[in-house]
Amino acid sequence: MSSRFFAQLGDSSDESSSSDSEVEAPVSRAPARQYSSILEESDEEKRVVRSSKDKRFSEINETIKAIRNHKKIKDITKVQEGFTSLCQIYAKSQNVIAKNGCPRAFIRCIADLETYIKEFWEDKEGRSKLNKINSKALAALRQNVRKYNKDFISEIEEYQKNPENYEEVIEEDEDEDEKSEDEAVGFAPSATKVAKKTRTTSSRGADDDDDFEDDSDDMWGDDSSDESSSDDEVPAIGYTAAYFLKRKDDDKKDKPDRKKKAPRPSAKVASKEDEGWTTVSGTDKVTKEKPLFEDDAEITVELVNQKIAELSSVRGRRGAKRQKNIETLEMLSGICVSENLGIPILAKCMYYTCLAIFDYNPNMAVCMKVEIWVQLLATLDKLLTLLEQHREVHFNEGMPEEEENLEDPERTLTVSGSILVIMERADDEFTKLLRNLDPHGTEYVERLSDEAKLCSLILRVKAELGHRRASHEEMCRTYLREIEHLYYKVDYKTGDDNGPESSRAKMDLLCKYIYRYDSTDRIRTRAMLCHIYHHALHNRWSEGRDLMLMSHLQQSISHADIPTKILHNRTMVQLGLCAFRKGLIQHAHTTLNEIQSSQKSKELLAQGLSTQRMSERNLEQEKIEKQRQIPFHMHINLELLEYSYLTCAMLLEVPHMAAHQFDQRKKLSRTFHYQLRNAEKSPLIGPPDSMREHLVAAAKAMMKADWKTCADTLLAHKIWGLMPRAEEVKEMLRQKIKEESLRTYMFTYSACYDSISPHVLSRMFDLTNAQINALISKMILNDELKASWDKPTELLMLHRAESSKLQSLAKQTADKLTYVMDNTEKMLQQGTPFTSKGSAPSGLPWNSTWTNNMYINKGGAQGYPGQSYPGQSYPGRQNYSNQGDRSGGYQKRNYNSAGGAGYNRKTGGSYNNSGYNNYNRKQNYSQSAY
Numbered sequence: 001m002s003s004r005f006f007a008q009l010g011d012s013s014d015e016s017s018s019s020d021s022e023v024e025a026p027v028s029r030a031p032a033r034q035y036s037s038i039l040e041e042s043d044e045e046k047r048v049v050r051s052s053k054d055k056r057f058s059e060i061n062e063t064i065k066a067i068r069n070h071k072k073i074k075d076i077t078k079v080q081e082g083f084t085s086l087c088q089i090y091a092k093s094q095n096v097i098a099k100n101g102c103p104r105a106f107i108r109c110i111a112d113l114e115t116y117i118k119e120f121w122e123d124k125e126g127r128s129k130l131n132k133i134n135s136k137a138l139a140a141l142r143q144n145v146r147k148y149n150k151d152f153i154s155e156i157e158e159y160q161k162n163p164e165n166y167e168e169v170i171e172e173d174e175d176e177d178e179k180s181e182d183e184a185v186g187f188a189p190s191a192t193k194v195a196k197k198t199r200t201t202s203s204r205g206a207d208d209d210d211d212f213e214d215d216s217d218d219m220w221g222d223d224s225s226d227e228s229s230s231d232d233e234v235p236a237i238g239y240t241a242a243y244f245l246k247r248k249d250d251d252k253k254d255k256p257d258r259k260k261k262a263p264r265p266s267a268k269v270a271s272k273e274d275e276g277w278t279t280v281s282g283t284d285k286v287t288k289e290k291p292l293f294e295d296d297a298e299i300t301v302e303l304v305n306q307k308i309a310e311l312s313s314v315r316g317r318r319g320a321k322r323q324k325n326i327e328t329l330e331m332l333s334g335i336c337v338s339e340n341l342g343i344p345i346l347a348k349c350m351y352y353t354c355l356a357i358f359d360y361n362p363n364m365a366v367c368m369k370v371e372i373w374v375q376l377l378a379t380l381d382k383l384l385t386l387l388e389q390h391r392e393v394h395f396n397e398g399m400p401e402e403e404e405n406l407e408d409p410e411r412t413l414t415v416s417g418s419i420l421v422i423m424e425r426a427d428d429e430f431t432k433l434l435r436n437l438d439p440h441g442t443e444y445v446e447r448l449s450d451e452a453k454l455c456s457l458i459l460r461v462k463a464e465l466g467h468r469r470a471s472h473e474e475m476c477r478t479y480l481r482e483i484e485h486l487y488y489k490v491d492y493k494t495g496d497d498n499g500p501e502s503s504r505a506k507m508d509l510l511c512k513y514i515y516r517y518d519s520t521d522r523i524r525t526r527a528m529l530c531h532i533y534h535h536a537l538h539n540r541w542s543e544g545r546d547l548m549l550m551s552h553l554q555q556s557i558s559h560a561d562i563p564t565k566i567l568h569n570r571t572m573v574q575l576g577l578c579a580f581r582k583g584l585i586q587h588a589h590t591t592l593n594e595i596q597s598s599q600k601s602k603e604l605l606a607q608g609l610s611t612q613r614m615s616e617r618n619l620e621q622e623k624i625e626k627q628r629q630i631p632f633h634m635h636i637n638l639e640l641l642e643y644s645y646l647t648c649a650m651l652l653e654v655p656h657m658a659a660h661q662f663d664q665r666k667k668l669s670r671t672f673h674y675q676l677r678n679a680e681k682s683p684l685i686g687p688p689d690s691m692r693e694h695l696v697a698a699a700k701a702m703m704k705a706d707w708k709t710c711a712d713t714l715l716a717h718k719i720w721g722l723m724p725r726a727e728e729v730k731e732m733l734r735q736k737i738k739e740e741s742l743r744t745y746m747f748t749y750s751a752c753y754d755s756i757s758p759h760v761l762s763r764m765f766d767l768t769n770a771q772i773n774a775l776i777s778k779m780i781l782n783d784e785l786k787a788s789w790d791k792p793t794e795l796l797m798l799h800r801a802e803s804s805k806l807q808s809l810a811k812q813t814a815d816k817l818t819y820v821m822d823n824t825e826k827m828l829q830q831g832t833p834f835t836s837k838g839s840a841p842s843g844l845p846w847n848s849t850w851t852n853n854m855y856i857n858k859g860g861a862q863g864y865p866g867q868s869y870p871g872q873s874y875p876g877r878q879n880y881s882n883q884g885d886r887s888g889g890y891q892k893r894n895y896n897s898a899g900g901a902g903y904n905r906k907t908g909g910s911y912n913n914s915g916y917n918n919y920n921r922k923q924n925y926s927q928s929a930y
Contacts, residue, residue: 053100056093063089064109071116076134080141083113087148102155108166111156114149117142124436125366128619292331301345301407304332308352309401315359322360326375329353343390344406344413350383351395351417358425365627367432370447377453380426384460387419394468395419420474423461427481430454431631439632448633455485472517479510480523486510487530488634490537490724507534525553526564533571536578539725544575545587562628566606569595573605573636580644581725583732589648589669596645597671607635639691640722646672646695647714647733651740654702658747659784672699691717705748707741707765738765742775746785755795 050058067082090097090106097103120127121142130138149156159166292307293299311328314320333349336342357376361368368376387393397418405411430450437444462478491503507530514527528551535544548554548571557568576591595601602608606628609617617625649669660666667673679685679696688694698714701707711734723729742765758772765772776796779785786799 053096056089056096057103059089060086060093060103060106064105067109067113071113074120074130074134076130076137076141079113080137080144083141083145104159104166107152107155107159108163110145110149110152111159114145114156117145292328292335299335299339299341301341304336304341304345304349305406307332308348311356312352315355316362320359322356322362326353326356326360329356342407343386343393344404344415347383347386347393347395348404348406348415348417350379350386351415351422353379354383354422354426358429365623367436368429370433370443373429373433373447373450376426376429377450377457380422380457381453383422384419384457384464387464388460391467397421419461419464420470420477423458424477424481426457427454434631434633435626435629444632451485455482458482458485473519476514476518476520476523479514480527483507483510483514483527483530487534488537503534504538507531521556522561522564525556525560526567528553529564529567529571533567533574536571536574539578539581541575541578541582541584544578548575566604566628566630569604570636573641577636577641577644580648581723581729581732583736585648585651585736588644589652592641592645592648593669596642597669601638601641605636605638606630607638637719637722640719643691643695643717643719644723646675646692650695650699650702650714651736654699655740655743655747658703658744688713688716691719702737702741702744705741705745705764707738710741711737738767739771739775741765742767742772743779746776746779750785750787750798751800753798755790755793755797757795 063082063086067079067086070078070082086106086109117138120138127135127138293303297303308329311325314325329349329352333346333353336346336349354376357368357372357379360372387395393413393415395417396414397416397420399414399416401416403414404416405414433447434444437447458478458481462475462482465474465478486503486506489503511527511531514524518524518527528547532544532547535541535547553568557565560568572591573595576588576595579585579591580588595604598604600610602610603625607630609622609625649672653668653672656666656668675692675696676699679693688697694713694717698710701710701713714737715730715733720726720730742761745761745764758769758776761767761772762769767775773789776785776787777789780787788797788799789795790797
């Protein structure tokens with residue numbers, strides 16, 4: 001019955017008759033019918049044989065498509081994997097490529113990948129959003145692509161010159177690949193291809209439509225014929241190995257006759273009818289540029305000014321074409337020169353060209369490109385040259401554009417704008433450019449050479465403002481820009497420090513002008529900090545210190561802006577290093593302690609970002625802090641700063657530790673003690689390697705009064721080579737180590753001597769007798785050493801007045817008790833309430849509990865609420881009379897003077913000399929007070 005059911009689906013009566021015959025077929029053919037479906041499926045899934053060229057090229061195309069898709073979603077890890085597999089496939093395909101040539105899709109892929117990585121690497125904001133894995137993959141991929149593309153330089157250059165040739169070939173290759181894949185797998189063609197086919201067939205006639213119907217019938221086939229043919233082909237005896245072998249005539253039956261496509265006509269061949277037309281590729285966009293002026297328009301100053309106003313009105317808009325605006329303004333400058341429209345309108349065009357260059361980057365946090373920066377310097381140089389040659393043209397910052405005078409020579413030729421603003425913006429962009437470059441690359445050095453050009457422009461702007469007698473405010477702003485490019489540089493050229501050409505004379509001239517004429521606190525403060533920094537950099541300690549103290553900047557710096565605070569921190573650090581070079585160890589330690597003890601020297605000096613342990617900064621805070629960083633060439637060496645600070649701490653702390661062996665609470669430098677504790681935790685102590693290990697080893701040698709080992713270990717580090725006047729500093733440190741080692745020796749071993757000769761100390765520490773006498777006499781005067789000089793014998797007589805360890809501990813205990821007593825009295829004077837629970841102390845004549853209402857009032861009177869005490873006498877203690885106040889407040893008259901302990905309300909609960917002073921903090925009176 002199943003065969004009859006299927007027979008009804010046929011189109012002709014022959015199918016039904018064939019199906020009836022199938023029902024009447026013998027049972028012996030059933031097994032053959034069972035395997036016929038398998039054969040039909042195997043016939044449909046026909047094996048496609050492709051050449052090695054097609055296989056290799058299809059693998060390359062599939063890998064290129066995968067790389068392209070991964071680039072769209074910015075999956076750098078997958079892009080790296082795809083590039084690696086692409087290189088491997090290309091290496092396997094060397095034989096095919098040698099015969100047929102390198103595929104153009106491969107050249108396009110590696111060239112576009114290199115461009116993509118370069119743009120991604122320059123986008124620092126986008127790169128910062130990548131996770132750790134993608135960031136690592138991007139760096140590795142950048143290096144691998146650069147290295148790999150060196151073998152294809154000529155092919156990549158040819159692709160960059162003519163990319164349209166590669167695009168057409170790639171599209172054809174992709175279409176053929178898709179077609180071959182569809183045929184191989186057995187899929188139907190895509191909708192777009194079917195649409196193209198129907199479009200071409202729609203122009204045919206009716207005969208073509210009939211043929212299309214016949215083809216469709218052939219394509220879908222006849223079920224009955226297939227079934228009958230499959231039944232006829234099945235052998236009666238079963239399936240043998242010969243049945244499954246491929247026969248020669250199968251290919252001719254399976255493959256239909258295909259008409260070869262006619263080659264596409266070349267687009268470059270032009271007919272006579274196409275004369276006057278321009279042939280463009282499919283990727284080119286036909287744009288019709290609008291001319292600046294109409295052909296018959298008369299170019300005047302007013303027309304150019306209107307064009308400038310039109311370009312200025314689109315500044316800051318989202319869809320503005322910034323590069324095109326720059327080019328348009330440069331064209332206007334050329335038109336002004338060619339049409340001889342005058343110097344004022346030419347100066348205005350150049351001025352607005354500079355403004356358009358500043359607007360090239362819409363984001364203020366991003367630095368401009370190097371090409372744009374060079375263009376800005378050139379334009380600004382032309383503008384200043386034009387103003388220097390024509391002094392009659394002036395720029396006025398506060399003048400509106402309606403009041404400009406660009407043509408009338410009888411009046412002053414004025415242009416609305418400010419040269420000073422352009423110069424300040426250029427200076428800020430230069431700082432931003434250096435901040436975003438790699439300080440260890442050659443590009444940073446190249447851009448740093450532009451500072452000389454920028455300083456020359458600043459001097460020319462100052463001369464221009466001085467010629468037209470600008471206001472004091474503008475001159476102070478110009479002077480400050482010159483100071484900020486001068487204060488951090490060491491003057492190596494002039495030997496005379498006070499000469500007129502020296503940097504000291506220039507700084508004095510510029511700063512004194514600002515001190516006199518500036519009306520804003522910010523400019524004066526920054527100029528003074530730069531002046532102090534310059535003094536400290538050239539070892540003028542006294543001048544820098546006096547200027548810092550007289551200005552009272554440390555009192556008002558908390559109200560300044562953050563860049564000024566950063567400059568203040570840099571100045572204090574440089575002042576501390578100056579004191580260190582001068583041998584003023586105490587002053588250097590005091591000055592550097594605030595910066596170094598905070599453990600945030602990088603942030604305070606704006607020289608980088610340190611890792612935060614407790615809290616992490618968000619992206620916005622990190623972005624703001626990066627914008628405050630100073631360029632690398634202005635940095636202070638943080639390692640040298642830390643080593644100098646720890647050296648000062650060692651020279652002060654080691655003698656102090658020897659003098660206060662039993663009192664470890666008094667510490668001068670917690671950072672130094674932290675380094676000592678970390679060194680003690682180390683299980684293995686080897687030769688010093690790092691800077692801190694050198695310092696700890698030197699400190700341990702000084703504790704033993706071994707000054708030679710201390711000096712050799714401390715000065716062996718290479719960091720001292722970065723210190724200005726390194727040899728002088730090393731000699732000063734060696735002398736200081738000798739002196740502090742002598743002090744440490746006297747503090748440690750003075751108890752072992754009755755007398756000691758200064759000649760012995762002179763030989764031990766390589767000091768003269770005069771230096772020995774001066775050091776020990778100073779220790780005696782400061783009450784640090786109990787000793788005296790014996791003039792006849794020239795000996796130092798030591799007095800054993802030092803306390804033992806037990807005496808020192810007793811003294812510490814007494815100090816702590818005194819401290820507790822003083823704090824208790826202060827709390828009583830303030831009237832701080834106390835509460836307590838529990839039973840009454842033993843020894844009292846009543847058996848009652850203490851309540852939570854016990855208090856100490858502001859007058860100092862104490863008592864128990866709701867109780868009166870009978871007149872009982874305690875020997876040697878205080879009596880309470882029957883006149884006790886039941887409200888709980890004891891007054892002065894409640895005490896009997898027989899015990900000799902009168903209570904005084906005005907002193908807040910203090911006893912006189914004859915009373916007992918055993919007072920408990922949590923109880924009103926202890927047991928021994930009664």
